[in-house]
Every structure is written in C-alpha cells, then in structure tokens.
Amino acid sequence: MALRLGSIVEALGGELHGDPEVQIQDIAPLDAASSASLSFLSNPKYQQQLAESRAACVIVGPAMRDAALMRGACIVATQPYLYFAKVTQLWKRQHAAGSSAGIHPSAVVDPDAVVDPGATVGALCVVERGARIGAGTVLKSRVTVGENCVVGERCILHPGVVLGADGFGFAPHDGAWVKIEQLGAVRIGNDVEIGANTCVDRGALQDTVIEDGVKLDNLIQIGHNVHIGQHTAMAGCVGVAGSTVIGAHCTFGGAAMVLGHLTIADHVHISSASMVSRSIRRPGHYTGFFPIDDNANWEKNAATLKQLYSLRERLKALEKRIKP
C-alpha cells in the first residue's frame, strides 16, 4: 500500500517540490499525518496545522506555496481540494482488489433485464424484469432495481438501495384506501450516486427522474414522480414528497423535508432539518428549524410561542395607546 510521489504528479499534474522517489504510505489530515503521509490544505484557516504537520508532502494552492515550502515537500495545485479528491481516486485504483465488472452469482437478475457487460451487480442484488443498468455502473450488495427502472452509466448504488418500490398512492373510499397502481418507473441519469438504504419510488403514471450527476446520501426517501435536476446533492435522511420538481445545483442538508407538488428553483440551498412547505422560486439559502437550547429555557420559550400571535396583538394595542 504505497504510492511514489512522482507517480502522483505524473498521473494528475501539479507542481512537485520534493523528492519524487518518496513513497507515500497513506493519505491523512494535516494533524494526523505521519512522516509517510500525503496531506492537503484546502482552507487557509488551517495554515497553523500546515506548519506543525509531520506529513511527508502537502497538497496546497499557489497562495500557500511559500508557507508550504518552509515546512518541506509539497505539491502545488490550482485547486488543492479537487486535487486531493483525485489522489483518493488514484489511491483507490491502485489498491482496490480488481472487483471487475459482472454479475455476482448470488444476485437475482431477471432474464428480461439488461445489464451492460461493463456494469457490476453485487452480491444478493435483485434486478427485475425490464430494468436496465448502464456501463460502468456499480450496484453494491443487496440493491433492488425494480421492474422497468433504468440506471445510467457510471452510477454507484450502495447497499440496501431500493429503486422502484411503489409510490404511495391511494384513493380514499368509505374510510378505507384503494390502491392506485404505480404504472411509471424510475429513470436515473449518468454519474449518479445513491447512498445506503435510500429509496426512490416509481412514478404513478409517468416516471420518477433523477438527472445526471445527482448525489444522494443514505436513508433518503424520494417520492413518486419527483424530478431532481443535474448535480443536486442531498445529505442523509432527506425526504421529498411526490411530484415535487427540484432544480439543478441545489443542496439539501441532512433531514431536510420537502412537501409534495412543489417547485424548487436551481441553486437553492436548504439547511439541515428544514421543512420546505412552499415552492421556492429564487436561488438562495433557506432555513427553518427550531434552535436548540437548554431544555429548561426551551420549555419556557416553547410555551410562550403558543401565545406569539396574541403577544403581537397586545404589542399593537400598546403602540396605539402610546402614539400621541
């Protein structure tokens, strides 16, 4: 498990200051790096950690070149965080067991599903009739891709993902619920990553759509007929209710929730634990969660909150009386 410094810059570019023959044993944060580690500085506020780091070599941006050189070897890259990401990919390629493409013998793949020869279907996955899996896509273990669902190229689906369970649709009748069969499917673009135990439901009549480059973390629920635009990213435990249309380049913090039938513009950023209860037409950063507090304080403020409207009325009344 080692990588020559020289081989890194040969593969990824960047300007190496130091001995290309040095063998890197691991990649580590500045403060945990050993004398055989490659580290990186992407945020100037950690410059103090740079000075103190024992790392064999540090990836830095041009502005940090001099500070880095005072310490020892470095690789100067225009975008050090991006460079770091590419080093992790290089490292993985060098050290991963050759988990070559193909269908694990324990997977259950319907004869009428189409799995590209360049795709990987892991242990104990289920790929149903009419499903299609694109080239370079990896289904880790225990993934279900339901009937007629389509996954593009170079996607990663982590264990426990369920694509194409029925959307939640019922017609009320005499106090009971009559099932609306979900006749659509799920369409996933290229370069999409979907986290462990995340669910994307099939559409009622038309398809649920996840566009290229979307990244979904673990335990996310995407309802039927949702449409998520390119390169939008959602952290864990997010939920999106049915038929909501989300733009491109949005981000959703963990456990954010979005009601159904809404429209969210491109470049909208939702804070964690916020409830999106209305459409958002303008790019920006939106938040809505109750600030945490010492429980005793919270109790007093929460109790008062139930009178907030009447407090406003009382304030108005006072203002009227005082205004001359």
Added chain:
Amino acid sequence: MALRLGSIVEALGGELHGDPEVQIQDIAPLDAASSASLSFLSNPKYQQQLAESRAACVIVGPAMRDAALMRGACIVATQPYLYFAKVTQLWKRQHAAGSSAGIHPSAVVDPDAVVDPGATVGALCVVERGARIGAGTVLKSRVTVGENCVVGERCILHPGVVLGADGFGFAPHDGAWVKIEQLGAVRIGNDVEIGANTCVDRGALQDTVIEDGVKLDNLIQIGHNVHIGQHTAMAGCVGVAGSTVIGAHCTFGGAAMVLGHLTIADHVHISSASMVSRSIRRPGHYTGFFPIDDNANWEKNAATLKQLYSLRERLKALEKRIKP
C-alpha cells in the same frame, strides 16, 4: 399494452360517452395525455386542463359531464378518482407478467414458518421460524419477517421491509445498558401495505399491532408495542416510539414523529415534520414545524426566539405601567 374503452366500462361500470372500440395506450395526467391516453379529472380546479387535454377519453364526475362532452369522449363515474384507481388496477392486471404466487427459490423460509399457498415470497426474502404469511400477501424482494411474526391477507411488503427486529429496550446499570430481550412479536392485519425499508419492531412482552387497511410508506420506524388502528396512513420517514397507541383513520405527513407511551385518537391528522410530544384526545389537524424562511431572516428570528419568554415578561411590565 392497450385496453379497449369498452372493456373498461364492462369491468368497472361508469357511463361511456364515446366509441367503445377505441384502444387506450396509456393512462396519463390531463396535461401529458396523448390522443391515445385515458385521463381523469377529479378536482374541478383543473377544469381548464380538461378543455385543453388531447386525451382520447377523460374520466369525470357527473358535474363535469357537459364540460367533458364539449371536449370529446368521457367516462362519467360517481367518484372519478376512485374510478381512476380502479383503472390502474385493471391496467396492472392486464399488463403485469404473471408473477404467480409461490416462494422464490432464493428466499430463505424456515421450515417452521407457514406461508399460505396463495402468498408470494420474493427474491432473497427471509421468513423466520414461526412466522405466518396470509393468502394473497406479496413480499417483494429482500423482506425480512422475523420469528413468530404474523402477516395477514392481501398485504404488500416492499423491498427491504424488516418486521420483528428487536424493540429498543435496555435497563441502565452502572453506566451501561442491559438488554431487555424482546419476547413479543409483530401482528399485521389484512390489506396492509408497508413501504420500502420500513421497520416494525417486535414487542417487548406483548405484540406490536398494525390493524387492517393501514398504509405505511417508506423508511418508517414503528417502535415496540405500538398499536396502529385501522386505515391509518403514514407518509415516508415517520417515526413512532414505543407503546404509543394510534387510532383508526389517522394520517401522518412525512417525517412526523410521535413520542412513546402516547395515545392518539381516531381521525387525527398530523402535518409533515411535526413532533407529537403529547397525547391527542380529539380528532383534528395538528401541526408543529418551524416555518422556512430566507436564511438571514431565519437567523434573526431564531436568535430572538431564545428571548421570547423574556419578551413576554417585558411586554407584561409595559402593559402594567401604561394601564391607568
């Protein structure tokens, strides 16, 4: 993939105005319908879409008959949304592959489990010792039904469902947790649907019970000894803590949370993302989430929220001083 208009009314009733020999190619919303689509209008506010729709035929209620006839063919039904639901079921029956009942060879079913011959156990499911699966029930792929858990008739369990994992019960002792073995099971009634990756824990001493006709969406957590009454429906990401008793005909919006040991009456409706922290004894609609706002506004208001109680006290003091 087609259905004669005439065969629909033969199967489901309703009053067809139009040529029964027309072949329907798909079911689609009014605005997406092609000239070979069957569509429906259940909410009068979409009447404009009706006029403009290219659908071959539209399902409408009696009040919309004239408006529909001006446009073209229609089926008049007393409850058009219910009729639409039944059409989706008819469509599914006509077009689904004959996924006949039985146990998939990859499923692991304990010899001491009882699976009705009319039940379906999908790929890579696990049915443990003493479990019982009723007639007409379908376990999609990768479902676990734990020891001694009972599932009624005509239920649907979507991929990744876990029935009968241990409830979360521990006795604190010297700073550590001593496990309370969960000796109860899970009992699911008839006509229950449970969404992908949803979990229903087994009871501690007695059973966790889900009554007939309950519908649970994806990624829901039902704690031990919870009891959910008939025809209650819960959207995705809901959590219900242990020993809470929920009435019949309730609805819970996505990500609503319910504390343990509470009682919720029949016909209670909880908004999405609301935290039920006390018993609710009266039918009605209840809500509790922080309204989303532009982040900068939220920050100002959230900061002030921590002084809300003292603001009230200051307001009171002012009122006293001003009152003559």
Added chain:
Amino acid sequence: MALRLGSIVEALGGELHGDPEVQIQDIAPLDAASSASLSFLSNPKYQQQLAESRAACVIVGPAMRDAALMRGACIVATQPYLYFAKVTQLWKRQHAAGSSAGIHPSAVVDPDAVVDPGATVGALCVVERGARIGAGTVLKSRVTVGENCVVGERCILHPGVVLGADGFGFAPHDGAWVKIEQLGAVRIGNDVEIGANTCVDRGALQDTVIEDGVKLDNLIQIGHNVHIGQHTAMAGCVGVAGSTVIGAHCTFGGAAMVLGHLTIADHVHISSASMVSRSIRRPGHYTGFFPIDDNANWEKNAATLKQLYSLRERLKALEKRIKP
C-alpha cells in the same frame, strides 16, 4: 414455554416470597398479567396496578416488599427493572431455538474476511474482504459489513444494517461533484447493538468509530468519521453528520439530528426531533423542536414568528418612549 419460580431465583438471586414450584407461563405488564404471569413494578407510581394485578408473582424493590406481600407472591430485588431485564434474558435462553453460531449457507462471506467461530452470520448477509466479526456477535439476516470493517464481540446487528458504505464526500468542480474515495473503514467496539436498516458510513481517510456498549436503534444514519463514545444510546431515525465527535453516556431521542464537525460532551441528553447545530460542551438536557398545536393556532403563531425580530425592535422602541 414455562419457567419455575425457584429456577429464576436460583439463576438470578433475589428474595422469593412464594412457592418456588409455581410454573410461570409468560412475563407480562401488571395490568395484562394472568394468574400464570410473572410481572414487575419498577416505578412506584404504578403501585395501584400492583394491588390489582392478577400476576402469579411480581418483581419489586425493597421499598415495595410489604405492598407486594399483601397481594401475593413476589421476588424482592434491589433493582427490579434490572432484574426484569435479566429475567427476559433467562426466558430467551430457555425458549430460543438453539440458533447456534456459524455462517448461514445463503450468506456471502469473502474468503479474506475473518468471522470468529463463535460469531453468527445470518441468512443473506454480506461480509466483504478484510472485514472482521468478533466472538459472540450476531448478524441477523440481510446485514452488510463492508470491506475492512471491524465488529467487536457480543454485538447484535439487526436486519438491513449497512456498515461501511461510502461516506458522502465530493469536491465541487465546474458545477459538478468529484468523488472523494472513502479510504477509511468502520470500527465497532464490543457489546454494541445496531438496529434494523441503520447505516454507519466508512471514514474518508481515517475510520468511523463506535465505542463499546453503544446502542443504536433502527434507521439511524451515522456519517463518515463520526466517533461515538461508550454507552451512548440513540433512538430511531437519528442522524449524525460527518466528523462529529460524541461523548460517552449520551442519549439522543428519536429523529434528533446532529450537524457535522461538532463536539458533544459526555452525558449530554438531546430530546427527540431536536437539531443540534452547535457543539455542546456541558452535560445537560437540550431541546429544540416546534411545539405541536392545533393547526389553526399553529398557522397564526408560525406566521407571526417571521416578524419576531421586528416585534422585539418595536417592543424596545416602546420601552424607550415610556421609560423616563
């Protein structure tokens, strides 16, 4: 399915008042107990239930001895709830089918994984290359333990658990996301229990760590490089974002959320549905959720909340005018 009263005190100690030959048929709460049940009273506020219970025998603390004796047979134990927990364990040992250790034939275990001979790997589990499973640990059905992840001794992993999916790490580049390969693993200590469909992601560079005695309920998301201290317990649907360090002996109510890169001290207790958006350095009880209310009231108060900051300013202005 029965247990002699005498055999219980022989195994667990405690002071039996009553006939040791009585056969207990089940363990039940006071109010549901039959004349063949063993029950327990751990909270003095249920003393009335004690008097009325039909239980064959009741476990009580020393302070309740006299009250219990007036009713009938009892076992007096210093800590009756702990004693009850141990009785459930005894019951389980006596009545469980001998689910002896070993690897279920349907599980997929990599030849380069190390499973202790005293561990149990259930049906349809996946244990990847380099993973290690300690003695006495039980993987229920359909668990995935990813590459190089380590699980200690006497752990219980419930169905659907995913250890070692990739953490959510990407570098933004030209509007898209470049994957940061997750090169760390997951390390789980001893006596850890992890609930159904819960996910613990592998670290980016170093490991995600769960210390001894931690208890995680169902559908929990633990991000990469999180560190959870000994004997901390989390109820269902909790989420912890990346790199957060949580102390020992903490408790998290259901659906509590914790942002990334925070530090939570030992002995911190977070209420259900609360969003932890800042580090918490002092032990205590913290809360932050919007109190539920009748929807009409909520709407009025929530609307006013958006003016809270300006209400404060108006109040200040009034105070100034009145003060002289």
